[in-house]
Amino acid sequence: MSPWKAARLGEHLSAIDTPALVLDLDAFERNLESMATALRGRSVRLRAHAKSHKCPEIALRQVALGAVGICCQKISEAAVFVEAGIRDVLVTNELVGETKLRHLADLARRARMGVLVDDPLQVSALAAVALAQGVPLDVYVEVDVGGHRCGVAPGEDAARLAQQIARSTPLRFAGLHCYHGPAQHLRAPEARAAAIASAVEAAQRSRKLIEDCGIAVERITGAGTGSFLHERDSGVFDEIQAGSYVFMDRDYGDNQRAAGDVQFEHALFVMTTVMSRPTADRAIVDAGLKASSVDSGMPGIWQRADLRYLKAADEHGVIATPQAASLSLGDRLMLVPGHCDPTVNLYDELICVRGDLVEAIWPIAARGALL
Amino acid sequence: MSPWKAARLGEHLSAIDTPALVLDLDAFERNLESMATALRGRSVRLRAHAKSHKCPEIALRQVALGAVGICCQKISEAAVFVEAGIRDVLVTNELVGETKLRHLADLARRARMGVLVDDPLQVSALAAVALAQGVPLDVYVEVDVGGHRCGVAPGEDAARLAQQIARSTPLRFAGLHCYHGPAQHLRAPEARAAAIASAVEAAQRSRKLIEDCGIAVERITGAGTGSFLHERDSGVFDEIQAGSYVFMDRDYGDNQRAAGDVQFEHALFVMTTVMSRPTADRAIVDAGLKASSVDSGMPGIWQRADLRYLKAADEHGVIATPQAASLSLGDRLMLVPGHCDPTVNLYDELICVRGDLVEAIWPIAARGALL
Numbered sequence: 001m002s003p004w005k006a007a008r009l010g011e012h013l014s015a016i017d018t019p020a021l022v023l024d025l026d027a028f029e030r031n032l033e034s035m036a037t038a039l040r041g042r043s044v045r046l047r048a049h050a051k052s053h054k055c056p057e058i059a060l061r062q063v064a065l066g067a068v069g070i071c072c073q074k075i076s077e078a079a080v081f082v083e084a085g086i087r088d089v090l091v092t093n094e095l096v097g098e099t100k101l102r103h104l105a106d107l108a109r110r111a112r113m114g115v116l117v118d119d120p121l122q123v124s125a126l127a128a129v130a131l132a133q134g135v136p137l138d139v140y141v142e143v144d145v146g147g148h149r150c151g152v153a154p155g156e157d158a159a160r161l162a163q164q165i166a167r168s169t170p171l172r173f174a175g176l177h178c179y180h181g182p183a184q185h186l187r188a189p190e191a192r193a194a195a196i197a198s199a200v201e202a203a204q205r206s207r208k209l210i211e212d213c214g215i216a217v218e219r220i221t222g223a224g225t226g227s228f229l230h231e232r233d234s235g236v237f238d239e240i241q242a243g244s245y246v247f248m249d250r251d252y253g254d255n256q257r258a259a260g261d262v263q264f265e266h267a268l269f270v271m272t273t274v275m276s277r278p279t280a281d282r283a284i285v286d287a288g289l290k291a292s293s294v295d296s297g298m299p300g301i302w303q304r305a306d307l308r309y310l311k312a313a314d315e316h317g318v319i320a321t322p323q324a325a326s327l328s329l330g331d332r333l334m335l336v337p338g339h340c341d342p343t344v345n346l347y348d349e350l351i352c353v354r355g356d357l358v359e360a361i362w363p364i365a366a367r368g369a370l371l
Numbered sequence: 372m373s374p375w376k377a378a379r380l381g382e383h384l385s386a387i388d389t390p391a392l393v394l395d396l397d398a399f400e401r402n403l404e405s406m407a408t409a410l411r412g413r414s415v416r417l418r419a420h421a422k423s424h425k426c427p428e429i430a431l432r433q434v435a436l437g438a439v440g441i442c443c444q445k446i447s448e449a450a451v452f453v454e455a456g457i458r459d460v461l462v463t464n465e466l467v468g469e470t471k472l473r474h475l476a477d478l479a480r481r482a483r484m485g486v487l488v489d490d491p492l493q494v495s496a497l498a499a500v501a502l503a504q505g506v507p508l509d510v511y512v513e514v515d516v517g518g519h520r521c522g523v524a525p526g527e528d529a530a531r532l533a534q535q536i537a538r539s540t541p542l543r544f545a546g547l548h549c550y551h552g553p554a555q556h557l558r559a560p561e562a563r564a565a566a567i568a569s570a571v572e573a574a575q576r577s578r579k580l581i582e583d584c585g586i587a588v589e590r591i592t593g594a595g596t597g598s599f600l601h602e603r604d605s606g607v608f609d610e611i612q613a614g615s616y617v618f619m620d621r622d623y624g625d626n627q628r629a630a631g632d633v634q635f636e637h638a639l640f641v642m643t644t645v646m647s648r649p650t651a652d653r654a655i656v657d658a659g660l661k662a663s664s665v666d667s668g669m670p671g672i673w674q675r676a677d678l679r680y681l682k683a684a685d686e687h688g689v690i691a692t693p694q695a696a697s698l699s700l701g702d703r704l705m706l707v708p709g710h711c712d713p714t715v716n717l718y719d720e721l722i723c724v725r726g727d728l729v730e731a732i733w734p735i736a737a738r739g740a741l742l
Contacts, residue, residue, distance in 0.1 A: 001739040002447035003454070004474070017470045017742050051685065073686040076373035083374070093686065096646040096657075096701050099388045103375070118647050121700050149687050150647040150655050181684065275467040276489050276521040284521050286467075289666050290716050291741055295683070312666070313552065314422065314712050315444040315464065316520050329492050330467050341685050345661050345717070348739055367739075368372040368719055370662055371388050 007351045007358045016358070018273040018332070019287035021347040023247075023362075025354045027267035031246050034262050036065045039240065044232045047071055047090060047221060049243025052341050054366035055350055056084030058246060069112070071241050075103045076371040082111045084365065090114035090221070092177060092241065094122055094142070094150055100371070101125060105133035114138035116177050118152045120164055127168040138174035139165045140221065143206050145199035147181040154202035159209040166215045175219035176210075178203040179241065184226030185251055185296075189258035196223075196230035204236050226255055229262065249340040250300040269302060270335040270343065272317065274327055283307075283327045285317040285335075292317075292335055293342035299335035309335065378722045378729045387729070389644040389703070390658035392718040394618075394733075396725045398638035402617050405633050407436045410611065415603045418442055418461060418592060420614025423712050425737035426721055427455030429617060440483070442612050446474045447742040453482045455736065461485035461592070463548060463612065465493055465513070465521055471742070472496060476504035485509035487548050489523045491535055498539040509545035510536045511592065514577050516570035518552040525573035530580040537586045546590035547581075549574040550612065555597030556622055556667075560629035567594075567601035575607050597626055600633065620711040621671040640673060641706040641714065643688065645698055654678075654698045656688040656706075663688075663706055664713035670706035680706065 006020035016022070039046055048062040050070040059070050059081055069088025072078040078089045089111055095104055107113050108130075117123050117139055130137045141161045144151030152158050158176065165173040183195035199222070207217045221239035223231035225248075231237035244252055247268035257263065272287035289312040292299045298309045301319070307327070308320040317335075321327050337343035344350070345367055352360040377391035387393070410417055419433040421441040430441050430452055440459025443449040449460045460482055466475055478484050479501075488494050488510055501508045512532045515522030523529050529547065536544040554566035570593070578588045592610035594602035596619075602608035615623055618639035628634065643658035660683040663670045669680045672690070678698070679691040688706075692698050708714035715721070716738055723731040 002742045003450045003740075004447065004742065006742060017468070019741050076375065079374045094646045094655075096644055097388070118649055119700060144649060148653075149684065149689060150649055152649065273467055275465045278489055278515060278521055278523065282519075284465075289664075290713055293660075294666050295660050313520065318520060329490060342661055346739065346741070368717065369374075370390050370717070371373045371375065371377060 001348050006349070007361060009358055009361065011358050013353055013356045013358070014332070016271055016351060018271050019291035020271045020351050021344065021349070022269045022271050022334070023350050023352045024267045024269065025352050025359060027265040028246060031248070031264045031267055032061060032065050034264060035242065035245050038229070038262050039066070039232065042232065044238050044240060046240050046242070049241045050077065050081055050366070052243030052344070053246060054344055054364050054369070055362050056081055056086070056365050057362040059084065059086050074369055074371060075100050076369040077366045078107055078113070079103060080366040080369055082107050086111065088112045090138070092116060092179065094118060096122065101129040104137070105129050105135050108135035108137055112138065114140060114174055116140050116142040117161060117165070118142045118150050120161065123161065123164050123168055123171070127171050130170050137171055139171045140174050140177040141165070142177045143202060145178045145180050145202045146183060146195055147179065149181065154206045155209055158206040159213060162210045162215055163213055173215060175217050175221060176203055176206055177221055178237070179222040179224065180227065181224070184224040185255065187254065187256050189256055189261070192227050193230055196227045200231070200234040200236050225252055225264070229260070244340050247340040250336045250338045251296040253300065253336065266302065266336050268337060268340055270299065270337055272333050272335055274329055274331045274333070277327065277329055280323065281321055283319040283321050285319055285333060286315065287317050287335055288312045288315045290314050290346060292337045293339050293346065295342055296339035299337050302334035302336055304333060307333070372719050377720070378732060380729055380732065382729050384724055384727045384729070385703070387642055387722060389642050390662040391642045391722050392715065392720070393640045393642045393705070394721050394723045395638045395640065396723050396730060398636040399617060402619070402635045402638055403432060403436050405635060406613065406616050409600070409633050410437070410603065413603065415609050415611060417611050417613070420612045421448065421452055421737070423614030423715070424617060425715055425735050425740070426733050427452055427457070427736050428733040430455065430457050445740055445742060446471050447740040448737045449478055449484070450474060451737040451740055453478050457482065459483045461509070463487060463550065465489060467493065472500040475508070476500050476506050479506035479508055483509065485511060485545055487511050487513040487521070488532060488536070489513045489521050491532065494532065494535050494539055494542070498542050501541050508542055510542045511545050511548040512536070513548045514573060516549045516551050516573040517554060517566055518550060520552065525577045526580055529577040530584060533581045533586055534584055544586060546588050546592060547574055547577055548592055549608070550593040550595065551598065552595070555595040556626065558625065558627050560627055560632070563598050564601055567598045571602070571605040571607050596623055596635070600631070615711055618711040621707045621709045622667040624671070624707065637673065637707050639708060639711055641670065641708055643704050643706055645700055645702045645704070648698065648700055651694065652692055654690040654692050656690055656704060657686065658688050658706055659683045659686045661685050661717060663708045664710050664717065666713055667710035670708050673705035673707050675704060678704070
């Protein structure tokens with residue numbers, strides 16, 4: 001990491017060294033509140049996805065505002081959050097290998113731990129470690145409701161795996177994980193609605209088959225920032241796993257909103273500096289793809305509709321500057337990352353500003369927790 | 372970062388927790404030697420680009436094998452390498468802002484430091500800090516020889532800036548930086564040759580104009596792993612900045628080679644585990660785009676031509692498995708990253724193996740050095 005810090009507490013925004021990952025605290029807090037409001041007084045609860053922020057300070061605020069706990073995607077990520085005091089963690093992933101299962105068992109002594117399965121071999125391995133270590137584990141069947149990544153087919157396959165879990169002492173069959181990833185970024189609201197309607201049907205059908213076997217399905221969990229109102233209102237899902245809502249990113253911002261959609265705000269920015277102005281139509285900034293992940297496209301440029309971030313090299317961003325655009329060496333721009341999760345994973349600290357001042361610096365403690 | 376390590380010294384390859392960044396030491400050492408051989412006995416020297424590896428252990432080996440020093444892309448990266456004992460560092464980038472210039476001056480007390488300019492304002496700012504701090508600085512004019520990123524136009528613009536540097540006491544005009552980035556990944560050997568021929572002409576023309584002003588051009592530096600033989604044999608370039616040759620990546624591997632090209636080997640891998648096998652034609656591994664950067668395309672799969680890495684989510688890789696392919700939960704695959712530089716930047720440690728054993732673990736000390 002850098003031998004010096006990008007910012008110091010109390011200093012002005014303009015003194016931050018760049019590129020730096022900046023959180024607008026006012027917008028961030030409004031996003032937290034908007035999600036809490038969207039779920040308040042309902043039987044659907046929030047289990048915030050911490051893969052988006054990897055930051056315990058944020059997870060603790062989510063729990064303080066009503067989240068039951070968090071999701072993680074990696075067991076090493078989960079360990080960082082349990083260490084920080086989060087007491088209910090669902091690893092929304094399959095865990096394979098003795099090392100990972102041993103860590104899962106260790107964490108299950110300190111927090112309520114859940115995990116997904118989509119294969120009978122995973123169930124037997126989990127049962128063996130839970131028995132050997134004497135720890136409880138919540139086990140969810142991952143159902144492929146449209147993502148075509150992990151997950152068993154809805155219906156009979158899901159029911160078969162649930163039965164195996166139910167008879168695998170001491171595992172606890174906790175329910176179904178039904179996350180539809182690709183639905184999150186379908187641009188048209190009707191397309192998102194249709195994708196989630198299909199996921200709801202698949203979840204419902206799987207639940208019915210399992211219940212027909214005399215096994216209770218306590219929880220159906222899933223959803224993301226792009227679709228969660230549909231799951232909330234489905235009557236089938238009772239837990240929401242949204243994560244990106246705290247930050248928003250350019251990719252989510254590009255979704256067309258339907259009437260009634262919650263309007264989250266861009267709260268996460270990469271602050272960058274113009275370091276070269278080689279031609280009238282081109283400026284180069286010091287934030288390239290090592291500073292703002294480009295897997296979901298180029299970053300946006302905040303409040304500068306006259307500029308466009310054309311392409312990224314490792315440490316250079318090429319900005320198209322039409323004739324009218326004033327932009328000089330040393331000028332600052334705020335980029336809206338194309339995809340918040342992998343962008344956050346590039347930084348060690350989140351520089352939290354309110355107005356023009358640095359109010360806090362939060363460690364991104366689970367940055368690089370890949371295991 | 373992860374609260375536990377992916378590997379321990381002396382253990383077997385199969386015990387490494389995944390995903391993990393693995394260096395095949397034998398292949399790596401052959402790559403180091405191949406580059407040294409390609410430049411031995413010539414007037415062209417190597418200044419290895421450390422942005423590819425961010426690892427002082429590697430930089431020290433490059434210098435031990437004859438490299439004059441290293442390049443870095445960021446001043447905070449440079450600080451990590453100076454701290455590790457590298458005594459000649461060229462920041463192949465423009466530095467803008469008082470903070471960065473102050474760090475540059477600090478480093479110039481401990482190492483020979485060079486930096487690029489493409490604007491008169493950068494020259495005057497560098498002169499001011501060098502004068503105030505009483506430190507020497509090597510200043511190179513960056514010439515746009517085809518990359519269309521930073522850099523002044525070849526010819527008169529380059530000569531004008533060189534004259535400004537030459538009269539800006541105490542700056543030292545050190546030469547021209549003429550790197551042609553896009554040429555590195557032109558697939559056809561003839562296309563790379565043509566691009567570099569054009570860069571050589573631009574460098575040569577710029578040098579002549581500067582020398583016509585009575586200013587010596589000590590050095591013309593540039594080149595990368597994909598093109599360096601052309602610069603080596605140009606009679607114009609006298610310093611090579613290749614970096615990726617130590618690792619190679621899938622993108623460089625996709626270049627078609629000409630007769631006589633140096634054959635570097637894939638030495639850098641992301642070790643990954645099959646964690647889900649949901650359908651006969653699909654397996655999911657635990658290395659997604661947070662484990663292997665996808666900015667230059669998907670990773671390759673080492674020695675498994677029967678498999679294909681189709682797409683990456685943050686923490687999932689989707690592998691296409693034809694009917695004949697045997698692949699089970701827990702199986703390991705070695706991925707060849709699409710692009711080594713940003714992939715290395717995702718990890719804290721490089722796990723160095725020889726044969727089947729972990730021989731060393733090297734800190735990626737400049738990981739995340741973005742400033």
